[in-house]
Amino acid sequence: MLDRLALRTLDRAKAALDDSVPAERIRAFLAEALTAAEAELSSRKVSLPPEAEGELRRARSLAARLGLLAAEPGPPSADPAAEPPALQEAEAWLRELRDGKAISRAGLAPGAGAALLALLERPSNEHAEFLDSSLESLLRHVETRRRAGLRLDPAPPGVDAWMEWLSVAILLARAARRRGDLRMLNATLKLNDWAFPVHRRMRAGPRLARYLLSLAEQETAISEEIR
């Protein structure tokens, strides 16, 4: 009797502490939010900067490949991270990087997610070691510092920490796919779960577009593992 009462109390406490989001809920949210964002954009209630529009298009294209939305006509959207200008920007970012580290105990260097994604997509021997050590450090930071570690360092005014950390989630999901490293996917799942309560009621905008892309990358990586 006492055991049962204790178990019920602990179950309730566990549910309250549990920040993981079930797969069905994530997938339903992804499909609904993409549909709603598209409707808002096509009715011209909202307009997005070109980068965010591109992210939304890529999220849609991945969601269609996953069977969450109807397939769209035409070729899938290209990923700018795989284009030469992204690599040039990443190299410029590297030159300006303080301490030569993408992540420190104090937080993430702004721009790290996008720059490392460009290096991941255009592999070169020159940056291989930096990329490997940065991915490992990011993984360790997310896993050990958890939510408390989702900070920027430096934190310049006007730079949105969530935008930067969502770029990291996209990077880790892509690294999981490119390198077959499930530890990266594990960290993506956690980052996206922590982001869920913050973004689930958000209206179409750059932040939501990036979150939807991050979820679509995550679901793509996981579906490739399940196959």
Added chain:
Amino acid sequence: MRLAVLAPTPRSLYSRLVSHLAAQESGVEIALVIVRSLWSPRRLRAEVRRDGPRLLDKIYQKLLLGERAYSQADPESLLGLARQSGLPGRSLRDLARQRGFPVVTVGDLNGRRAERALQTARPDVIAFTGGGLIRSNLLAIPRLGILNCHMGILPEFRGMDVVEWAILEAGEAPPKIGLTLHLMDRGVDTGPILIHHDLELRTRDTIASIRRRLEPAMARLVLAGICGLRDGTLSPRLQAEAEGKQYFILHPRLRALAADRLARILRSAS
């Protein structure tokens, strides 16, 4: 040989078994058992941060159910080994009274109190049976080192949840599941390796049944390490950093994937 045991809780069945089995060995004297106090805000904070909601499962299994968490009829469980070996009492204090060794309760295994008690006890070996990370201030105290039994094969699988991670990483091949007895160093599961124990999968295995079978093997492996160090028959093998990866607590979706993969591996093997 003088042995100290570091225990996570006063009633830890694993710690009691290791102490009990070691106390029966000739030439092994338990110089001290240090128990981490159960209720401290610092411990609670650290464990909530590390384990999240799973901490509540641990509280239920280990503190509320205790020995009742094990199937009474399972001779292969930790409780089965406790019964076979005649483990007395319900706590480390009960065992200490019977065997005549001192027990010290501390808030932090790495704190000044634990450090001083260990320096006074002058152990040749420390057996770590849980209770958090060990800092460098303790590493230098025992003459031969601190033994830890890791529930995974080192150097490949360092860190947490490595039974599941080994299954996920195996793909269609048989997963590398087992235990590694090693000496602790400043890294996470990076210290010199002493003994491996490989687990053979059975057709009806689940992740829970694998863990259940590994638990008593851990106590036996720690004992084998204590005896091997006493007799000088073990030669530690250094690990290179690059030989393995560190794994972290699994997300529930990957945990479910690991369970599915195990079932598939077992189906294809049968």
